Amino acid sequence: xxxxxxxxxxxxxxxxxxxxxxxxxxxxxxxxxxxxxxxxxxxxxxxxxxxxxxxxxxxxxxxxxxxxxxxxxxxxxxxxxxxxxxxxxxxxxxxxxxxxxxxxxxxxxxxxxxxxxxxxxxxxxxxxxxxxxxxxxxxxxxxxxxxxxxxxxxxxxxxxxxxxxxxxxxxxxxxxxxxxxxxxxxxxxxxxxxxxxxxxxxxxxxxxxxxxxxxxxxxxxxxxxxxxxxxxxxxxxxxxxxxxxxxxxxxxxxxxxxxxxxxxxxxxxxxxxxxxxxxxxxxxxxxxxxxxxxxxxxxxxxxxxxxxxxxxxxxxxxxxxxxxxxxxxxxxxxxxxxxxxxxxxxxxxxxxxxxx
Amino acid sequence: xxxxxxxxxxxxxxxxxxxxxxxxxxxxxxxxxxxxxxxxxxxxxxxxxxxxxxxxxxxxxxxxxxxxxxxxxxxxxxxxxxxxxxxxxxxxxxxxxxxxxxxxxxxxxxxxxxxxxxxxxxxxxxxxxxxxxxxxxxxxxxxxxxxxxxxxxxxxxxxxxxxxxxxxxxxxxxxxxxxxxxxxxxxxxxxxxxxxxxxxxxxxxxxxxxxxxxxxxxxxxxxxxxxxxxxxxxxxxxxxxxxxxxxxxxxxxxxxxxxxxxxxxxxxxxxxxxxxxxxxxxxxxxxxxxxxxxxxxxxxxxxxxxxxxxxxxxxxxxxxxxxxxxxxxxxxxxxxxxxxxxxxxxxxxxxxxxxx
Numbered sequence: 001x002x003x004x005x006x007x008x009x010x011x012x013x014x015x016x017x018x019x020x021x022x023x024x025x026x027x028x029x030x031x032x033x034x035x036x037x038x039x040x041x042x043x044x045x046x047x048x049x050x051x052x053x054x055x056x057x058x059x060x061x062x063x064x065x066x067x068x069x070x071x072x073x074x075x076x077x078x079x080x081x082x083x084x085x086x087x088x089x090x091x092x093x094x095x096x097x098x099x100x101x102x103x104x105x106x107x108x109x110x111x112x113x114x115x116x117x118x119x120x121x122x123x124x125x126x127x128x129x130x131x132x133x134x135x136x137x138x139x140x141x142x143x144x145x146x147x148x149x150x151x152x153x154x155x156x157x158x159x160x161x162x163x164x165x166x167x168x169x170x171x172x173x174x175x176x177x178x179x180x181x182x183x184x185x186x187x188x189x190x191x192x193x194x195x196x197x198x199x200x201x202x203x204x205x206x207x208x209x210x211x212x213x214x215x216x217x218x219x220x221x222x223x224x225x226x227x228x229x230x231x232x233x234x235x236x237x238x239x240x241x242x243x244x245x246x247x248x249x250x251x252x253x254x255x256x257x258x259x260x261x262x263x264x265x266x267x268x269x270x271x272x273x274x275x276x277x278x279x280x281x282x283x284x285x286x287x288x289x290x291x292x293x294x295x296x297x298x299x300x301x302x303x304x305x306x307x308x309x310x311x312x313x314x315x316x317x318x319x320x321x322x323x324x325x326x327x328x329x330x331x332x333x334x335x336x337x338x339x340x341x342x343x344x345x346x347x348x349x350x351x352x353x354x355x356x
Numbered sequence: 357x358x359x360x361x362x363x364x365x366x367x368x369x370x371x372x373x374x375x376x377x378x379x380x381x382x383x384x385x386x387x388x389x390x391x392x393x394x395x396x397x398x399x400x401x402x403x404x405x406x407x408x409x410x411x412x413x414x415x416x417x418x419x420x421x422x423x424x425x426x427x428x429x430x431x432x433x434x435x436x437x438x439x440x441x442x443x444x445x446x447x448x449x450x451x452x453x454x455x456x457x458x459x460x461x462x463x464x465x466x467x468x469x470x471x472x473x474x475x476x477x478x479x480x481x482x483x484x485x486x487x488x489x490x491x492x493x494x495x496x497x498x499x500x501x502x503x504x505x506x507x508x509x510x511x512x513x514x515x516x517x518x519x520x521x522x523x524x525x526x527x528x529x530x531x532x533x534x535x536x537x538x539x540x541x542x543x544x545x546x547x548x549x550x551x552x553x554x555x556x557x558x559x560x561x562x563x564x565x566x567x568x569x570x571x572x573x574x575x576x577x578x579x580x581x582x583x584x585x586x587x588x589x590x591x592x593x594x595x596x597x598x599x600x601x602x603x604x605x606x607x608x609x610x611x612x613x614x615x616x617x618x619x620x621x622x623x624x625x626x627x628x629x630x631x632x633x634x635x636x637x638x639x640x641x642x643x644x645x646x647x648x649x650x651x652x653x654x655x656x657x658x659x660x661x662x663x664x665x666x667x668x669x670x671x672x673x674x675x676x677x678x679x680x681x682x683x684x685x686x687x688x689x690x691x692x693x694x695x696x697x698x699x700x701x702x703x704x705x706x707x708x709x710x711x712x
Contacts, residue, residue, distance in 0.1 A: 009693070029693060030688075047391075047405075284687055329657075330662065334386050339365060355711070
């Protein structure tokens with residue numbers, strides 16, 4: 001692929017077939033692209049895609065055939081194995097690029113990278129062994145959170161530690177996984193910025209959304225967030241700084257803590273993000289289309305919000321509220337097409353729309 | 357299928373795989389449904405559907421297999437052959453029902469039906485032979501429009517007649533097709549109402565849109581339309597009257613002429629309608645989702661508009677404007693995934709969004 005925009009009719013390969021891949025596929029269709037979903041398991045995304053491959057990320061033959069059938073490759077999750085990425089990267093452009101993935105796959109690398117940019121992050125320590133955890137707890141104080149360096153999402157792979165004495169038990173629960181300890185951040189609220197960078201280097205931010213979590217899982221995102229004008233500017237600037245430093249192409253989610261001393265970066269996700277689903281109801285170009293525009297080399301949408309929105313996730317048994325939600329005015333429903341309702345499983349989201 | 361709403365995971369069969377089927381398929385996915393597209397030719401809709409059958413409407417085996425694989429059947433165009441409909445109707449519910457299709461498949465039946473409801477239509481005469489055309493022209497005056505009773509769309513199958521002497525030539529161009537003559541309506545503007553009726557009989561209208569045609573093809577729809585409050589009420593009332601008279605389930609497009617003496621019904625379409633595409637940018641629930649909600653037995657969206665919108669079709673070479681349109685703020689683009697650009701062919705539409 002050259003720097004010319006991807007022509008209508010081209011095929012975008014998507015690694016991962018969950019709800020993010022599903023909504024990316026629909027957005028791609030609006031721009032005239034076809035999609036090919038690569039997913040080892042059940043894939044809600046295949047219901048709205050042209051082609052699907054069901055194979056593991058270790059199946060080099062399937063990966064090669066997939067790459068050769070598409071024009072550009074993107075992904076809906078950051079934990080794609082490195083061997084698969086290397087094979088794919090040799091055959092087709094992967095956007096966002098491998099460096100962004102490598103940085104965000106590992107909490108230690110990510111925080112080190114962010115600190116290197118001069119951004120504030122939660123205090124952290126590498127925990128290569130049990131002894132280092134006790135030292136780090138003494139140093140950072142409690143409460144603190146022990147996290148696996150890799151593969152965590154929706155609060156999984158995280159343990160809160162309230163006293164130094166809990167160190168051995170907590171460390172044992174990591175089952176030998178590489179870990180880091182994060183110090184406590186006293187924050188007023190959490191917001192996130194959904195930012196995008198195109199192939200020409202242009203960057204665009206959507207308005208920050210204010211997030212409420214429960215049990216490590218996002219419940220709601222509200223736009224506009226409660227932020228001062230300078231905090232909004234800071235949020236956009238730091239997102240742009242991260243995008244540029246990574247020579248990033250695509251949509252990036254940046255989770256921020258709002259503290260008395262300013263913004264602290266919690267984590268980044270090199271993909272469309274649950275806290276950006278509100279854009280489907282609030283903007284002419286939503287985060288999914290923004291991502292497709294970016295990786296296709298098209299001009300980015302301008303990110304302007306024409307409505308206020310409260311996005312609400314429907315998790316597990318929340319699905320019983322569906323009949324009521326269908327009757328609510330100004331409410332957009334997005335079901336994910338998952339066969340089985342399970343506790344803690346994201347099944348759908350709704351966007352409650354208000355005139356801005 | 358009982359009167360209970362269609363459960364998430366159910367499959368909706370769609371006859372026709374063009375842009376309307378494509379956007380219906382995407383809307384169905386938001387409500388957790390899968391789709392199966394039945395289309396004899398190239399099908400843009402298959403790019404976002406779970407299943408597709410490529411077979412003719414005369415292939416009774418394929419039609420039977422299609423029906424048996426789905427839970428409910430709908431269509432994106434009104435010219436489905438009657439034999440196919442009869443076969444399908446015996447196996448699964450078709451929504452909107454066969455009566456609505458029969459009425460709108462034939463201009464003569466349609467106008468007779470509308471007149472029977474007490475609604476105003478353009479003066480018309482049945483034209484079974486050449487002699488009747490001369491008589492009708494003398495009677496209705498010129499200019500008048502000779503139209504095939506069946507299968508016309510986008511101005512096809514229509515001939516304008518400016519003088520009685522043109523009758524033989526015009527009739528010959530019909531090539532023996534059943535025809536009607538429509539008298540001239542002196543209208544100020546054309547508007548359309550996109551209305552919906554659910555399985556419980558509830559009806560909802562979107563705000564009327566104002567249409568501009570060129571060469572028989574819709575160019576733009578603007579919302580709000582230039583209408584008085586009483587005209588708006590009349591439009592909604594007459595749409596509701598049509599829906600109820602047909603015991604209709606689904607979305608119906610009603611094209612209206614605004615005249616000095618009130619509203620005149622031009623034609624009805626028993627499906628989602630090009631002049632309703634603006635709802636994708638202006639409403640929480642668009643016409644496509646409204647149709648899916650109706651045929652699935654779900655509550656209807658409330659039709660409220662939260663933004664003003666100008667919808668513009670991209671026809672044939674209009675596609676060269678795409679790079680510019682991608683750079684315009686507050687502009688939603690919907691490409692139809694058609695491989696070949698042809699003169700007069702609808703390739704895409706855009707919604708220009710303004711705060712209401």
